[in-house]
Amino acid sequence: MEIRNVMEDAVKTVVEEIFATEEKERRMGYCTCDQCRLDVACYVLNRVKPEYIVSSRGLAYSEKEGLDKVQRRADVISLIQEGWAKVSHTPRDTSDHLVSKAPSSDHDGPVYNFPTVMGRVFDGRTFAPLGEGVVRILVGGAEVEMLDPNWQNPFVLAGATGGTFIFWPKPLPAKEGEGERKYTFEIKVEVPGLETLSHYIEMDLSPERTARLDFSLQRVHKIPDLYLFPAGQSEDD
Ligand SMILES: [Zn+2]
Structure with a gap:
């Protein structure tokens, strides 16, 4: 039996959507690197109430209940913006927020x-x-x-x-x-x-x-x- 937090998938999905939009449109001027994406997801997940379910029933439940409630989605978006404003302006010392640098692989093949x-x-x-x-x-x-x-x-x-x-x-x-x-x-x-x-x-x-x-x-x-x-x-x- 596996227990899942439905909010985790829901929050990740919204974070991905908003970061993808910002990468295209560059309206907010925030950093969209992987580290910021994770920091923002964690910021939100630490501030929303988790909702646990048994994973076998997870899919049906999360589609029905997940973030369908409009108010809840609005709350998550507002937390994303709040968290993003924070992490984007206080870069970690250890991460240099290399937005443009795509990871590369030096290996061809499986x-x-x-x-x-x-x-x-x-x-x-x-x-x-x-x-x-x-x-x-x-x-x-x-x-x-x-x-x-x-x-x-x-x-x-x-x-x-x-x-x-x-x-x-x-x-x-x-x-x-x-x-x-x-x-x-x-x-x-x-x-x-x-x-x-x-x-x-x-x-x-x-x-x-x-x-x-x-x-x-x-x-x-x-x-x-x-x-x-x-x-x-x-x-x-
Ligand atoms: Zn960043």
Whole structure:
């Protein structure tokens, strides 16, 4: 059984629409890079009430109930504008908001494409999102290369985005005729004063003909919320 937050899909869809319009028309003058898109989506999701459903019934439900209610859609749009005004004018130190630079692949031929990997980290004592520390994505203990320099690894947690981190691993070449491969990623969270946490995710991936370089919020692998505690304390204490 999988539990989904209907609002997540709904908000992502509206963010994609509004960013696509801005990319074409350039009316607001806001940054439309991937990092800003994610920051805006997180800003909104941290401010709307989640609506959980069991995923098997999800589709029917979300089409009927999702953002059909006009007022709710209007609220989301207004939150997007509010969040966008904030993130667009306070660029992160670590991201240079390279809008025009399209990611490139130096490889021709079949590749393993990875989804973006997204999660949130909280202080286990207060349930407050963590606003400092670093999150890394590793395979076999080594840092995974990101698709382009707009994506950080290690990811530096910043207060404004509510403990959210996100990675986009660079596609890896597959040999001709190679089949499904299992990848195990380690998400390692290090925050001063709290015990380091490692969370493992496995993905079975089949090679695809070309590298996917177009960013979409819809291809996000969401990992469960992670809680950090001071050294020596566990969730059972
Ligand atoms: Zn940006």
